[in-house]
Amino acid sequence: MPYQLSFTIHPEYMEVELHVQIVAERELAEALERWKQVATLCKAHNKTRVLAIMEFSGTHDNEVKFQLAKGAFDIGWTPELKLAVVIADNTQRNAQQFTATAMNGLGYEMKLFPKPRQARKWLLA
Numbered sequence: 001m002p003y004q005l006s007f008t009i010h011p012e013y014m015e016v017e018l019h020v021q022i023v024a025e026r027e028l029a030e031a032l033e034r035w036k037q038v039a040t041l042c043k044a045h046n047k048t049r050v051l052a053i054m055e056f057s058g059t060h061d062n063e064v065k066f067q068l069a070k071g072a073f074d075i076g077w078t079p080e081l082k083l084a085v086v087i088a089d090n091t092q093r094n095a096q097q098f099t100a101t102a103m104n105g106l107g108y109e110m111k112l113f114p115k116p117r118q119a120r121k122w123l124l125a
Helices: 027-044 062-070 090-095 097-105 116-123
Strands: 003-009 014-021 049-057 082-086 109-113
Touching: 003 027, 014 027, 027 049, 027 062, 049 090, 049 116, 062 097, 082 116, 090 097, 097 109, 109 116
Parallel strands: 014 049, 049 082, 082 109
Antiparallel strands: 003 014
16 A cells, blocks of 8 residues: 555544555555545544645646546545645645645535645634
């Protein structure tokens, strides 16, 4: 499994840390798998707000990003979930902007941030 996921439950939200190594030919399947795991954790802990702190090695192409957003509902993601994603690396954060745009266009609430404090403020607003 080319990613590591850990999580902490807070009173108002769930925080997940994801360390992702993108593997060619498996990008979509693995992205769907990890976000399905996050959605399952949200449901199990009755949380609708997620602070995701992510580190990436590698990149997804835009088709994978679009298919991930398009498949979000099928893996348990719902419009009630609010997702704040922290990616400290500016290049990686900019590369993920397409995903955020696609998710928002499909009715989900997602925003990218460089620092956890900014993300937490938006998430809890």
